[in-house]
Amino acid sequence: DGGITQSPKYLFRKEGQNVTLSCEQNLNHDAxxxxxxxxxxxxxxxxxxxxxxxxxxGDIAEGYSVSREKxxxxxxxxxxxxxxxxxxxxxxSRDRGRTEAFFxxxxxxxxV
Amino acid sequence: ILNVEQSxxxxxxxxxxxxxxxxxxxxSNFYALHWYxxxxxxxxxxxxxxxxxxxxxxxxxxxxxxxxxEGYSYLYIKGSQxxxxxxxxxxxxxxxxxxxxxxxxxxxxxxxxxx
Numbered sequence: 001d002g003g004i005t006q007s008p009k010y011l012f013r014k015e016g017q018n019v020t021l022s023c024e025q026n027l028n029h030d031a032x033x034x035x036x037x038x039x040x041x042x043x044x045x046x047x048x049x050x051x052x053x054x055x056x057x058g059d060i061a062e063g064y065s066v067s068r069e070k071x072x073x074x075x076x077x078x079x080x081x082x083x084x085x086x087x088x089x090x091x092x093s094r095d096r097g098r099t100e101a102f103f104x105x106x107x108x109x110x111x112v
Numbered sequence: 113i114l115n116v117e118q119s120x121x122x123x124x125x126x127x128x129x130x131x132x133x134x135x136x137x138x139x140s141n142f143y144a145l146h147w148y149x150x151x152x153x154x155x156x157x158x159x160x161x162x163x164x165x166x167x168x169x170x171x172x173x174x175x176x177x178x179x180x181x182e183g184y185s186y187l188y189i190k191g192s193q194x195x196x197x198x199x200x201x202x203x204x205x206x207x208x209x210x211x212x213x214x215x216x217x218x219x220x221x222x223x224x225x226x227x
Contacts, residue, residue: 031213042118042201042219043156050212059216090155094215098144098205100158101215 002027006091006104013078013085013111021076021107023091032074033092033101036060043090049074050096078109085111118202118218125192126226132188133221135202139183147176147187148201150220156201159187192225199223 004025013019023032031050035043045058049068063082068074074093078085088108092101117136125131137145144163150156160169165180173190189196199220206214 031215033215035217043217045214045216048212048214050210054210056208056212056214058214092156092215094213096211096213098161098163100146100148100161101156101203103155103157105155 004091004093004102004104006089006107008107009105011107011109013109015111016080018080019078019085019109019111021078021089021091021109023074023076023104024072025074025093025102026072027093027095027102028071029093029095029102030071031094031096032068033094034058034064034066034074034076035090035092037088037090038084046076046089085109116202116204116216116218118200118221120221121219122222122224124224124226125189127192127194129192130188130190131192131223132186133200133223135185135187135218137183137185137202137204137218139180141206142180142183142204143207144205145178145180145185146203146205146215147185148203148217150199150201152198159200187221189223192223194225194227197223197225 007022033048034046047066049055065077091104094101147159148156162178167178201220203217
């Protein structure tokens with residue numbers, strides 16, 4: 001089955017620790033995206049990547065880092081520099097052009 | 113319009129009534145607009161991809177129109193049903209340098225259908 005897999009679904013970390021969220025797709029999509037959702041708010045773009053070994057900062061990139069070493073994979077690291085890391089994180093992918101995005105199931109990160 | 117704006121933020125509609133809401137977006141360099149439905153405990157799913165000014169798309173009781181010159185799109189739901197309760201998001205992809213395509217979402221309209 002083609003799709004996007006995010007893992008884990010729930011993640012707990014202590015304050016000050018870096019944590020990496022996984023996102024894998026087998027849809028052969030070029031573009032991948034990371035979003036963050038906070039209660040009562042919409043999806044805010046963290047990072048996006050159109051091709052392997054290249055990625056762009058979104059609207060709220062501070063405190064996050066990404067890599068795109070393979071087309072299928074776009075992991076997001078939430079660093080200790082992120083002041084409010086507790087949130088719901090969604091990964092998406094899409095083909096080039098006027099095509100829709102497909103989303104993973106999300107990871108809920110709680111930092112205590 | 114510099115950002116993607118959606119209104120209203122939330123809406124309560126009686127079952128059987130029809131409703132509509134708005135997405136406003138920058139009209140410059142437009143090339144597409146997406147509508148998504150996001151149900152609780154699920155992932156967002158695409159409803160429509162719209163590209164042409166005056167476009168009208170329909171999926172069952174849900175339809176959407178597009179005005180690219182003035183930068184807005186309407187989503188209509190006819191005869192609302194409880195399963196229509198969801199957050200509806202719009203997103204205009206933006207082409208950037210080196211072929212990058214940025215996809216930024218509006219804050220969404222949260223629709224609740226009252227049985």
